[in-house]
Amino acid sequence: MSPINVPHLPQPIAYGNKILLIGSCFTEHIGNALAEHKFDVLQNPHGILFEPASVRHSLVSYVENRKYTEADLFYLNEVWNSWHHHSRFSGMDKEQVLQGINDAVENAHHFLKETDWVIITLGSAFSYILSSNVPEQERHDLHVANCHRAPGQWFYKKLLGIEEIIAAMDNTYHRLRTFNPKIKILFTVSPVRHLRDGVIDNNRSKARLIEVVHHLVDKFPDVYYFPAYELVIDVLRDYRFYDVDLAHPNYQATEFVLEHFTKACIDEPSQQLMKQVRQIAIARKHKAFQPKTNAHQQFLKAHFEKAKELIAKYPFLNFEEEMKYFKELTVER
Known part of the structure; x- marks a missing residue:
């Protein structure tokens, strides 16, 4: 294994902190571990999100306590869906879908008002955007968080530029800190390999996310980076630490990352209590x-x-x- 220096947070996470986690599926590895140890967490109120535009939209909607309406839904494959939400919100009853979405946003709004830490895990710099091929009644000018198995011709795929991602995350930072000045932000980049993009484009995508995150860490106070990506890709560096799809880190790899996360990001008294x-x-x-x-x-x-x-x-x-x-x-x- 290659050595790596994981910087410790100057004000580590502690029991009693409220922690909102948002982003890719790797977010939920960290969130589930914190929840199991009885930290006060709220995970992915919109469901799993991969790219920065969707992360930004979701966080801003919590700040604004946005109310979604029928105009935000579309009907496909016998269920009502939202382009901004994971399919776990989809359903056959339109009113129940809207109720579930709006309840989740309102809960996130109140939680975020008291939140100490927002942990953002970015997974990909590729965004899927609705194209002119979408039927008019389902058309929205937006980056979609989930394609909901819609026809491929409904979207065009775009690799977001570094400046474009910086602008989205910069705006998100200011909205969060204005809403709740005590918020601290911890970024990670997901080590899950998006092989459907191809190896070359996956690396281009991850490189853009890493560049953006370090720009934000250098620019703003109370913004930090935890190297989950580097721990898997550069320290473990072996396919035996991946699942059968060779894309998702396996249990051993995620436990390795969580061990480093605990040591670097959680204060010593809380680490001792976690054992009990x-x-x-x-x-x-x-x-x-x-x-x-x-x-x-x-x-x-x-x-x-x-x-x-x-x-x-x-x-x-x-x-x-x-x-x-x-x-x-x-x-x-």
């Missing part, structure tokens, strides 16, 4: 072959009491689900 929280999380996932044995019953009771002690000491922790699980499986003797 993890014990409760692992116990919750444990499936006993003989759940009614004395040994397993003592195991359940011990972890119930451990969770109770942690809540008493750290009231911001939420072990409601875990304590309910331990309680329900405990047999009264």
Whole structure:
């Protein structure tokens, strides 16, 4: 493995911070790990996003608490969809789709007002833009966040320029900081390889994102970079750290990145508490072959009491689900 120096954040993330994560699927590796350790997180209120224009649109919509209307939806493949949202928001009932979208935006608006950290993971500099081939009733002049399996001729694909991405992210920074002056931003670039773009264009795309992010880090206060991309591509540097598609980092690679993220981006007291929280999380996932044995019953009771002690000491922790699980499986003797 090649050595790498991962700079520590000058004001690391800590328990009690609110953390909004937005961007590519790799965002959710970091977000899921933080959520499992009981950090206060909100992940991808629009769903997974890959390119800067969609990230910017989503964050600005949270600042503005934008209300989406029927005009923002289109009907395709028997469901209503939004060009700005992941397909998890799509559905057959138009009113329910709008309700789900607007509820998510309103929740993100209020969360963002109190947020300490916004973690943005950019995945690609390629953007898909609706073309004139789109039927008039579905036509919007916009960069789409998700193509929703629409016909390919409905879009044209554009590699965003460095200045174009800088302008989008620069505007996003100012909108966020005006809305909530305490926000700090941590950028990462996803190590997922977008091989559908081809190896050459994937590297061009990633290079533009990296250049933009470092421009922003150098330009603005409270903007930082965590090298998830470099940890996988330049430190691990081996296909054994990829999934079968040779594009997505596997479990071993993501754990390696998360280990470095914890050391560089989370403060020491929180790192120590994470170890105790993890014990409760692992116990919750444990499936006993003989759940009614004395040994397993003592195991359940011990972890119930451990969770109770942690809540008493750290009231911001939420072990409601875990304590309910331990309680329900405990047999009264």
